[in-house]
Amino acid sequence: MAEILTMAKKDGRVIAQENETKVLRALHRFGWLRAKDLAGLIWQAWAANPQAEPSMQPVQATQSGLRSAQVTLRRMILTRLVLSATIRSGSRIYTLSQPGAQRLRLSGVSADSGKDLVRDFSDAHFLHRAIANEIAIAGISEGFRVSTEREVARDRWFGGSTGIAGKKPDVILRATNRVWWVEVERSRKNQRDYARLIEWLNSVARDNRRAQESALLPFGVHWAKILFVCRQAFEGKLRADLKAVGWTDSLIDTLIRFHSIDLYSVRSIL
Numbered sequence: 001m002a003e004i005l006t007m008a009k010k011d012g013r014v015i016a017q018e019n020e021t022k023v024l025r026a027l028h029r030f031g032w033l034r035a036k037d038l039a040g041l042i043w044q045a046w047a048a049n050p051q052a053e054p055s056m057q058p059v060q061a062t063q064s065g066l067r068s069a070q071v072t073l074r075r076m077i078l079t080r081l082v083l084s085a086t087i088r089s090g091s092r093i094y095t096l097s098q099p100g101a102q103r104l105r106l107s108g109v110s111a112d113s114g115k116d117l118v119r120d121f122s123d124a125h126f127l128h129r130a131i132a133n134e135i136a137i138a139g140i141s142e143g144f145r146v147s148t149e150r151e152v153a154r155d156r157w158f159g160g161s162t163g164i165a166g167k168k169p170d171v172i173l174r175a176t177n178r179v180w181w182v183e184v185e186r187s188r189k190n191q192r193d194y195a196r197l198i199e200w201l202n203s204v205a206r207d208n209r210r211a212q213e214s215a216l217l218p219f220g221v222h223w224a225k226i227l228f229v230c231r232q233a234f235e236g237k238l239r240a241d242l243k244a245v246g247w248t249d250s251l252i253d254t255l256i257r258f259h260s261i262d263l264y265s266v267r268s269i270l
Helices: 002-030 035-042 063-078 098-106 123-141 149-153 191-208 232-244 249-255
Strands: 082-086 092-096 145-147 171-175 178-184 222-230 256-260
Touching: 002 035, 002 063, 002 082, 002 092, 002 098, 002 149, 035 063, 035 092, 035 123, 063 082, 092 098, 123 145, 123 149, 123 171, 123 178, 149 171, 191 222, 191 232, 191 249, 222 232, 222 249, 232 249, 232 256, 249 256
Parallel strands: 178 222, 222 256
Antiparallel strands: 082 092, 145 171, 171 178
């Protein structure tokens, strides 16, 4: 009986260590995450392969998953594997500590401490990254191969440091040979950046019409859609301005899909 209890206790420790490793790897990929992000990412099952286009629906963490994430994070703070910070909006976020990064490096992952990522930053920056993270987690849960905003910022995606036609996405979702490019538009773009966006979309449209392989994407990869998470006013303006430079409604709807930013509740995120 004592031997059975010892084995059960050992199994519990193994499971706890496996969960800690999953948390460390997630923080390495995303930079920082909230407890609810980790609960939705680690303590819920993922689809093996996408069954449809990205739904863009945020993952709803279960209460048991959230409790598991909180317990694991509390333990990892005590053992100094993660750092936590409460930002100005009141949200609590978690990132890799130096010992946590070192534990990943021992397993062959080139990880660094995220201490600089949790220094004070604006609410606008936090909300943009939080939405991008939710989109990436939703994509992972649906079986897509994902490049997170953090990975893109560190050039760890197929576009590298130069991007695609000089631009980087907020999130990349891939399934077999198709790619969905995600843009999160929370605030109004300045005139120069907006003009560059129109020019970039024109480049993508021309590339998508090529009879041969894409000249912009890696060999064998094709455009699925450009996904904008935005307000209705941005959608209306972009549609009108694209039509003004020759796009048809059919072309817009074939290449671009708009999702309301209201899908990502600011109150829930904060």
